Amino acid sequence: MQEFKCHKISEGIVTGEVLISKDDFCFYLxxxxxxxxIEKQHCLYGQCIANKILVFPNGKGSxxxxxxxxYQLKMTGMEPKGMIIKNPDxxxxxxxxxxxxxxVDKAEAAFYETIKDGDIITLNATEGRITWEGER
Known part of the structure; x- marks a missing residue:
């Protein structure tokens, strides 16, 4: 188990599987x-974000x-459990x-060096902590 500091934007505490996007993310796609x-040129094309903790660099789109x-994802229960972003808008x-x-944003650099797709983390956005539980 390893812990990383981060900065709370929207509070909540969730545990789940990490899904990392190297591309900017648009929830409408x-x-x-x-x-x-469903964005064909996206690195996560064809993958499901539902109930994952989504890690991505930036949002995109209007x-x-x-x-x-x-909103559409939340109404159907297909939204990510939580999000970690490098550059929030x-x-x-x-x-x-x-x-x-x-x-959350401002996760420690060591977080990005340690975490990989499929790892299990607890995102405590309320207290500004990410706990790496280990590999899936």
């Missing part, structure tokens, strides 16, 4: 019925597109708070 990424995408921050989705 996820099928709200399945949680599968405010309406991002907010609507997150106002739209993503506001949407996460409204949707009550745990969201």
């Amino acid at each position: 996820v099928d709200p019925k399945t949680g599968v990424v 405010s309406v597109v991002q907010a609507d995408g997150m 106002t739209t993503l921050v506001a949407s996460a708070i409204i949707m009550e989705a745990p969201l």
Whole structure:
């Protein structure tokens, strides 16, 4: 078990499997019925984000597109459990708070060096901690 500091944006505590995106992320380009990424050029194309802790560099898309995408996923239960972002934007921050989705930024550099797809972590956004539970 290893712990990393981060900065709370939207509070909440969740435990789940990590899914890492090297590409910027637009929630509108996820099928709200399945949680599968439908953006063909995206590194997560064909993968499901539902119930995962999504790690990504930036959001992308207009405010309406991002907010609507997150809302549609939440209404169908296909949203990620939590999110860790390197560079948050106002739209993503506001949407996460409204949707009550745990969201953090400013994770320690060691977090990005340690974590890989499929690892299990506890994201304690409320207290600004990420605990690596180990490999799946």
